Amino acid sequence: MNKPNLAVNIGGVDMQNPVTTASGTFGFGPEYSRYIDINELGAVVVKGTTLHPREGNATPRIVETPSGILNSIGLQNPGVDYVIEHYVPYFKTLRVPVIVNISGDTVEDYAKVAEKLDAAGGIAGLEVNISCPNVKKGGMAFGSDPAMAAEVTAAVKSAAKLPVVVKLSPNVTDITAVAEAVAEAGADGLSLINTLLGMAIDINSRRPILGSVMGGLSGPAVKPVAVRAVWQVYKAVQLPIIGMGGISTAEDALEFILAGASAVAVGTANFVNPRATMDIIAGIERYLIDNGVKDVNELVGAAHGN
Template sequence: MAKPSLSVEIAGIKMKNPVAAASGTFGFGLEYAPFVDLNRLGAVFVKGITRYPQPGNPPPRLVETPAGVLNAIGLQNPGVEKFVQEILPALRPYDLPVIVNIAGTTVDDYAFVAASLDGLPGVAGLEINISCPNVRHGGMAFGVDPASAALVVGAVREVTGLPLIVKLTPNVTDIVAVAGAVMEAGADALSMINTLLGMSIDVRRRRPALANITGGLSGPAIRPVAVRAVWEVYRALKVPIVGMGGIATAQDALEFIMAGATAVAVGTANLFNPRATVEVIEGLERFLVEEGIGDIRELIGVAHGERGAR
């Protein structure tokens, strides 16, 4: 049997394999270069970028939980100007799509950052973060309401021709409604899911463990929730999806793909295994060989009783 094909395309972005590094746990990618060959990855979603530099939330802002972590980093980043001038040029030599996660506290902020990145060499697409649960303004506030979510996406769509992937929050009653609204507003694909809103209390101090009080729960603990969300949206809308939420192994990734995801992103696993992304890629290839499958795309949505989307 010939070597199986792992290549996929999502939102017009061609990926050599369906495994990306998720935004927020991989820095700008450069931080992981000593540990993993970035050229092996299907893509990298860089850390969230805002209009102006952000210091983030005060510490403590990261706490371990059973099978996961709570974070309240607060979108700490150097701002779009520094990203364009200093960080993006350092990423251009690598052979992988760079997808920039953008965030803001107002609709104008999102549009400004998107316009600043439009047409720049080395930017393959934008991931619109309307789902961050640990910033006090904007963020998840946009993502929990279909109309507000669509407003942000529509404003970004007006100022850029780049592929738009919208990152959805699971902290909603009907994720399909939000997904449909942002796709109608001009999104090309979806990222699912962002973190679950959670909290931990330090029983010795009798105080919340995070200075922000609440934070975003990620890691293996949320994977069943994420797989369910991908399943529901794919079944209802048949739209391109980047699945994420607790992926640490190839088997985890396959659950998302079979539920309907075209690609997947590895997040929290990078914190305890810097080579997690490459290990997932290698595991997917082994699975295809063992199962006699020639193309990873044959597995997209197959758990719905389909033959796979192409």
């Protein structure tokens, strides 16, 4: 058969294939350019960016776990102004869309970061990390409350013309309630899931290993939880989904697509295999050819039987 169509659209962001990178695992892009041709990706989602520079959490920050890692980087980044000055010129040289992940301590922070990035040019979209603690509400994560999640989404949409993809946290009772709230607030797409909250203890020192005590669990161990979340959210809202959580192979990626994801993001696997994204793109294309599927979009949500 002829070469199948791999192109997808996520809330106004055109991708030549459905594979992108998970924020925080790919730096700002140049870090992986020695291993892969960045321009062969569907899109690049870069490291989380905040209004002001952040030093991040105390060390240790990463702990290996069975089938995954715990991390508590703490959103270390140089701040939005530095990103605009030093990385946006690089983004403008790429032929693939760049999506910038943004975070904040307050709703106003999110809006200011969005406004600055919107004005900078060279950026295709924003991914809004609502797993951050709201300092004005006693540290409760924005993403744990549908109303707060909607408020952040609406503020970012008002501040920027760029497509807005909201990244959902799995650390909630009902992820579909949050998905519905941000959809109502104007989100153009969703990405899920962010990491699961976990911790590890050193039995010799009898103390938590991570400097911040708790961190985010990622890697193959979280994949069943992530696939379930994508399945539920696909049924609940009519927004394109970027699925992520433990994707290491094309087979993993296809599970997410069949569950309802229009695209997938590769995260922890990049640490193990810097060419994981390339292998997954090639594997998806091979699956389409082998199964006589002309367009990857035909598979989105196909496991639902609709």
